[in-house]
Amino acid sequence: MFYLPLPSDQADRLASEPTATDFFTTASLLEAAAVLFVQNLPRQPANASAEAQERRFAEIVRIAHDVERAAAGRFQGQVAQRFDREAFAMGLGMLGDNGAALVSAEAQYQADEFLDGEGQWNFQFAERYRQRVTPLHPVHLPSLASDLKLSDQQNRLLREFLSGVDESVAVQGFAGTGKTFLIHQFARLLDPQRTLLLALTEGQLRALKGRVKDAQAYAALTLGQLADEMLNRDMTSNGWRLRDPYRTKLSWRPQEAQVVRWLSIPDIGPLAARDVVALCIKAVRNFCRGADSQLQLHHLPSAGPGTTPLDQQVLLEKARLYWQELIRPSAREIQLPVRDYHRVKLLSLTAHAIDSRYTHVIVDEAHELSAPMLAVLDRSPQAVIALGDDLQNLNGLSPHHSNFIRQRYIDHSLRAGPSMDAVLNPLIQAHPAAIQAAFTGSAEHYTRVSFFDTVTLPEQPTALIVDDEWGLFGWFQRLTHQGVPFVLLHGARKDFELFVEDCIELYRYGTRARHPMLFRYPSWQALEQDKGDDKAFVAVAGMLRKGYTPEHFAKAKSRYRWDKAPKLFLGRVSDVKNMEFARVMVSPELMVAPTAAGNRNERARMLAGLYTACSRARHELIVPGAMLDWVKDQLRG
Numbered sequence: 001m002f003y004l005p006l007p008s009d010q011a012d013r014l015a016s017e018p019t020a021t022d023f024f025t026t027a028s029l030l031e032a033a034a035v036l037f038v039q040n041l042p043r044q045p046a047n048a049s050a051e052a053q054e055r056r057f058a059e060i061v062r063i064a065h066d067v068e069r070a071a072a073g074r075f076q077g078q079v080a081q082r083f084d085r086e087a088f089a090m091g092l093g094m095l096g097d098n099g100a101a102l103v104s105a106e107a108q109y110q111a112d113e114f115l116d117g118e119g120q121w122n123f124q125f126a127e128r129y130r131q132r133v134t135p136l137h138p139v140h141l142p143s144l145a146s147d148l149k150l151s152d153q154q155n156r157l158l159r160e161f162l163s164g165v166d167e168s169v170a171v172q173g174f175a176g177t178g179k180t181f182l183i184h185q186f187a188r189l190l191d192p193q194r195t196l197l198l199a200l201t202e203g204q205l206r207a208l209k210g211r212v213k214d215a216q217a218y219a220a221l222t223l224g225q226l227a228d229e230m231l232n233r234d235m236t237s238n239g240w241r242l243r244d245p246y247r248t249k250l251s252w253r254p255q256e257a258q259v260v261r262w263l264s265i266p267d268i269g270p271l272a273a274r275d276v277v278a279l280c281i282k283a284v285r286n287f288c289r290g291a292d293s294q295l296q297l298h299h300l301p302s303a304g305p306g307t308t309p310l311d312q313q314v315l316l317e318k319a320r321l322y323w324q325e326l327i328r329p330s331a332r333e334i335q336l337p338v339r340d341y342h343r344v345k346l347l348s349l350t351a352h353a354i355d356s357r358y359t360h361v362i363v364d365e366a367h368e369l370s371a372p373m374l375a376v377l378d379r380s381p382q383a384v385i386a387l388g389d390d391l392q393n394l395n396g397l398s399p400h401h402s403n404f405i406r407q408r409y410i411d412h413s414l415r416a417g418p419s420m421d422a423v424l425n426p427l428i429q430a431h432p433a434a435i436q437a438a439f440t441g442s443a444e445h446y447t448r449v450s451f452f453d454t455v456t457l458p459e460q461p462t463a464l465i466v467d468d469e470w471g472l473f474g475w476f477q478r479l480t481h482q483g484v485p486f487v488l489l490h491g492a493r494k495d496f497e498l499f500v501e502d503c504i505e506l507y508r509y510g511t512r513a514r515h516p517m518l519f520r521y522p523s524w525q526a527l528e529q530d531k532g533d534d535k536a537f538v539a540v541a542g543m544l545r546k547g548y549t550p551e552h553f554a555k556a557k558s559r560y561r562w563d564k565a566p567k568l569f570l571g572r573v574s575d576v577k578n579m580e581f582a583r584v585m586v587s588p589e590l591m592v593a594p595t596a597a598g599n600r601n602e603r604a605r606m607l608a609g610l611y612t613a614c615s616r617a618r619h620e621l622i623v624p625g626a627m628l629d630w631v632k633d634q635l636r637g
Contacts, residue, residue: 001099001444002054002126005114006034008419008446009105015089016450024080030114032079033057033064034102039084041091041098042459050099057100058121065119092448094460096619097582104418104443107133133443134414141189148185153410154178158185160408161385165189166359168384168405170366174424174439175615176415176580179364179387180211186385187362192217194359196382198226200368207578208364219358223373224340226354227347247338254335262334263321269311271303276318278520279303283319284326288345291371291399295320341370348372354380361385367392371399378402390433391611394574396601397433409437415580415618417447423621426628427611430635432600447617451625455588457484458622463569463581465613467590469499469517470536475570475587476500477543480556489571489579500553507544536589573609576616584617586610588624603634 005028013020014035024032037057044056067075095101103109109129116122136149139158150158161169173179187195197212197220199205205222209215221229246252256274259265265273265280279301286299297316307315326336327346348371354361359382363369366388369377377384378401390398401407413420418441425438441447457464464486466472472492479486488496495515502513507524521527531537569581573590590609610631614621624630 001050001101003101003103003129004034004037004057005030006102007105008102008417011092011102012419015085015092021080021083024076027076028111029064029068029075030061032076033060035083035088036060036079038091038095039088041094042087048098053098053100054123061121089450090459093583093620095446101446103129104133106418107443130444151178151412151414153412154182157182157408157410161186166383169408170386170401170405171408171410172435173387173389173410174413175389175392176413177410178414183208183211183362183364183387184213187212190360194357196221196358196361198223198361198363199365204365223344227340227343230347230352231343247335252337259336263325265318268314269308270306276315279315280319280322284323287323288341288372289370291375293349295323344370345372348375354382356381358382367398374399374401390435391428391431391608392577394605394608394612396605411437412440413442415445417441417445418443419449420447420621423449423614423623424611426631427607430631431607432604448620450622452622453625457568458583458585460583461567462583462585463571463576463616464585464587465576465616466572466587467536467609468572470534470540471587471589472496472570472572473500473503474536474539477556479568480559484568485566486568486570487566489569489575491575492571501550503540504544504548504550534589534592573612577612580616580618582618583620584613585622586613586624591624591627591630607634
């Protein structure tokens with residue numbers, strides 16, 4: 001990467017403020033050359049190397065000097081006369097793709113540093129500038145690479161780890177701060193035979209193993225597998241109940257009527273027996289995510305109007321019965337489905353600890369661990385190294401380790417530029433987790449942030465990030481109708497067709513949906529009552545009211561099969577958590593007001609969605625124009 005002699009704040013003003021053209025009356029020769037280079041980028045051939053682009057800029061500098069010698073000030077005047085704000089703004093968004101960046105407004109440098117002894121462009125400036133704004137420290141440890149260099153925060157954290165290698169540490173690191181790199185270095189300092197790699201899901205575990213050298217030498221488990229391993233030591237008569245393979249199949253989901261018969265569930269108040277079963281399932285799920293040792297009234301979801309305090313008590317007893325029959329069925333024919341979170345909760349209620357053959361446990365994506373998972377880790381004898389980012393917990397607020405575990409922050413980004421501070425820090429401040437740190441972009445990088453009032457698709461390849469399946473459905477139809485080449489990100493493809501088909505069937509015929517996101521709704525009216533404030537849902541409902549049919553979806557799918565290079569990559573926030581893109585556009589429906597005033601967990605979930613989406617961008621972020629005002633409203637709420 002090389003750096004253009006144009007301060008990033010000045011460039012942003014030129015791209016967005018009509019009156020900023022008075023800049024040219026005082027612009028230096030090199031600044032004018034940089035403006036010309038940026039403005040011409042959209043017309044340059046794609047895929048040119050950073051070296052080729054720097055040579056092109058050096059040639060512009062040479063020509064500028066020739067013009068200056070012939071007539072002072074003429075070059076700046078010609079650039080001002082030909083200035084095109086739209087082309088310049090587009091070029092700013094393309095800098096990173098072309099291996100170029102702008103110098104930071106805060107960085108210290110002298111104007112003559114840009115030129116060599118002969119007055120031409122200095123090709124050595126980039127290396128000196130990088131080392132000045134992001135100094136790296138060489139680390140000399142026998143078990144690490146001899147050429148390893150770390151940032152200030154990484155170096156400090158690694159040194160602290162080495163001074164207390166048998167002590168636990170929980171690291172809160174913002175997006176792009178190098179958590180992945182640190183995991184790799186921590187693991188290399190430990191004995192693989194006595195180190196356990198731990199993650200919530202199979203996908204996260206694969207990613208964690210991919211970050212650790214010689215990962216096959218380490219034990220690696222998901223939290224569910226760890227719970228299985230520990231609970232399956234039970235060789236008593238209760239053991240068969242816990243090891244029943246049929247109940248653990250993800251495809252196993254008995255009908256509510258069957259559960260009603262197994263557990264003798266009656267109608268309660270205004271609720272039919274099958275609705276009581278659905279409520280019990282939700283209550284048990286809430287219980288399994290929390291730290292309570294027994295199901296309480298606050299675990300019950302809203303039962304709707306007409307339920308009395310006595311009804312609530314009866315519902316609580318039925319939820320407790322459901323939990324008891326789930327962990328220890330009173331008869332073999334009772335086949336309630338068992339999921340990982342049930343087993344982890346049960347494990348937390350025992351006295352079991354992780355086997356002492358391990359001395360260290362490394363946990364990635366630690367912000368997604370539930371309170372029961374943390375309870376098991378905190379009481380186990382191992383040193384736990386947990387790395388996560390509470391702002392990326394799409395489920396809401398993250399529980400925290402016990403106070404005896406060291407809490408550390410890394411907040412300096414190695415991915416995005418300082419302009420991201422103004423976007424991410426309001427989200428961090430509004431988040432109810434009350435994190436005592438601020439995101440700091442790297443002066444080494446330039447990330448352009450632009451705002452839109454009406455959605456206009458970018459000219460360059462862009463990741464368009466939506467909230468959930470409703471956003472996918474709406475954008476899929478819109479993009480195929482407009483003939484825009486795009487691809488669904490890998491995670492978004494799973495069950496997408498099933499979701500759309502189930503939506504159409506539920507709306508047109510009231511057919512009970514199979515998709516997990518829709519299964520709990522007995523009718524379209526029930527779904528509309530729950531999702532009526534969701535902008536993306538409202539858009540889809542409007543399409544269905546106008547007569548959208550399976551034939552329309554089939555036509556959209558036929559248009560989707562593009563052979564040429566896609567313009568957009570369409571995915572949900574949950575699909576991009578561990579990804580980064582040169583350019584990101586945030587869909588407006590991610591700004592959804594929490595459904596209940598004062599609901600901290602709901603507010604955390606909304607803000608995490610925006611933070612995660614925005615922090616995926618390396619070179620350009622395109623966000624709704626009202627987003628920062630919306631965030632301020634959340635802070636006041």
